[in-house]
Amino acid sequence: MIIREFKLSDLKRVIEIEEMSFDDPYPPSILRDIYNLGAGFLIAQQDNIILGYIIFWIRFEDEGHIISLAVDKGYRRQNVGRQLVEMVMEIFQKFDMKNIKLEVRAENTGAINFYRNVGFKEEKLIPGYYEDGEDAVVMNMSLNSSNPINST
Numbered sequence: 158m159i160i161r162e163f164k165l166s167d168l169k170r171v172i173e174i175e176e177m178s179f180d181d182p183y184p185p186s187i188l189r190d191i192y193n194l195g196a197g198f199l200i201a202q203q204d205n206i207i208l209g210y211i212i213f214w215i216r217f218e219d220e221g222h223i224i225s226l227a228v229d230k231g232y233r234r235q236n237v238g239r240q241l242v243e244m245v246m247e248i249f250q251k252f253d254m255k256n257i258k259l260e261v262r263a264e265n266t267g268a269i270n271f272y273r274n275v276g277f278k279e280e281k282l283i284p285g286y287y288e289d290g291e292d293a294v295v296m297n298m299s300l301n302s303s304n305p306i307n308s309t
């Protein structure tokens with residue numbers, strides 16, 4: 158599997174994965190705008206098949222933020238998500254970020270378990286964060302010397 162930068166020609170396939178992954182998927186125009194605004198956008202690919210993607214940006218001076226992450230249903234539980242997050246951790250460390258944050262739907266227990274497994278901790282709940290009124294769980298990972306990715 159390789160991880161490479163997103164190209165606009167990947168958008169159709171990214172939308173396919175987005176739509177199979179979320180009840181409220183980002184429309185193509187928003188994903189294109191996020192990309193054009195300079196967010197980080199990486200693709201996981203194997204044998205010319207796009208398996209998943211991750212979108213991220215630097216939100217504050219020393220804080221990175223994961224905007225979106227999804228893996229095609231047929232390729233989940235094969236460490237694709239983990240490798241995408243680890244790549245973003247490396248990038249944020251190069252930019253001297255101290256921590257990474259994200260928001261995830263409180264009912265998305267699969268994703269919360271995934272993020273715990275890759276090293277995030279639940280920080281707080283934001284009631285009614287999403288348009289449909291669902292709460293968000295804010296998750297946080299410190300990028301410090303005790304982080305395994307730093308010791309390799």
Ligand SMILES: CC(C)(COP(=O)(O)OP(=O)(O)OC[C@H]1O[C@@H](n2cnc3c(N)ncnc32)[C@H](O)[C@@H]1OP(=O)(O)O)[C@@H](O)C(=O)NCCC(=O)NCCS
Nearest residue numbers: 178226227228233234235236237238239267268270271274
């Ligand atoms: C969350 C998501 C990105 C995980 O991707 P993935 O490639 O399947 O995850 P990995 O294979 O790297 O998982 C690593 C570990 O995380 C945990 N994990 C992953 N998915 C899990 C799930 N659905 N339930 C419980 N634990 C899970 C497991 O411990 C897993 O290791 P294991 O398979 O050896 O048990 C994927 O399920 C997905 O696209 N979901 C829909 C979109 C979404 O919810 N995105 C996150 C919110 S932004």
